[in-house]
Amino acid sequence: MGGYYPVYCDLQGKPCTVVGGGQVAERKVQSLLECGARVTVVSPTLDTPRLREWCQQDLLALLPRSYRPGDVAGAFLVISATDQAEVNALVARDCRARGIIVNVVDAPELCDFIVPSVVRRGDLVISISTGGKSPLLARLLREELEERYGPEYGILADMLGEARRQLQSGVDEQVERREILLRILNAGLLDLIKSGNIPRAKERMQECISSPLG
Structure with a gap:
């Protein structure tokens, strides 16, 4: 057996460390910030305009030097994104010694998780x-x-989430809730959203919720 366990992780407010200051590190920092993580970057320099901008805006904390053992202390997870194999290996060893999960870019053999x-x-x-x-x-x-x-699927997901909340509070039977949600999915909402008629899509969703089954 073996292989990776797919999981979505809540990083809101959690401390995460990125080692490196280049373009790859920038992408990793951006993804972490989008998830609400508290990001610390360890790097002598920030080599991209966006990393420097985020630092100036206090969106990330910076340790402006080369990595030292212990720099990952307290982190929930760590990503090492330097172009120096020896540094990446040191980060991985340090994380494992501290029980911190680590991802080393382009080195799956050093990773506890992959992105x-x-x-x-x-x-x-x-x-x-x-x-x-x-x-x-x-x-x-x-x-x-x-x-x-496309983006219309995100809007549809939001609408279905709202429908599910309404049904959980208003319909006792799980089978009935499922039937109503299937009705909503087959009611042409996606086409209405694609055409820009979101108000009508919401109206149709409510019609599906309020109409009796059968």
Whole structure:
């Protein structure tokens, strides 16, 4: 058996450390910030304009020097994104000694977790992973999914979430709730959202909720 366990992790307010200050580190920092993490970057320099801007805006904390053992203390998770193999290996060893999960970019053998390619449409998130074997394939699949699933799917997910909340408080039977949600899914809401007629989509959703089954 073996392989990776797919899981979505709540990073809101949690301390996360990124080692490195280049473009790869920037992408990792951006993803962590989007999830609400408290990010610390360890790097002698910030080599991209966006990293410098985030630092100036106090969106991240900076340790402006090369990595030292102990710099990851207190972190919930760590990403090492330097171009120095010896530094990345040191970070991985330090994290394991402290019981902190670590990702080392382009070195799956040093990773406790890997980061999938992701398509985000609001709260709808689609993840693609090859277990670290082919990032190129994961990227190509992500691009296909980005074309297939546009922003309208995020809006639909929000509407279905609202419908589910209403049904949980107003309909006792789980089977009945499921039937109503299926009715909503088959009511053409997606086409209305795509055409920009979101108010009508919401009206139709309410009609599906209020109309009796059968």
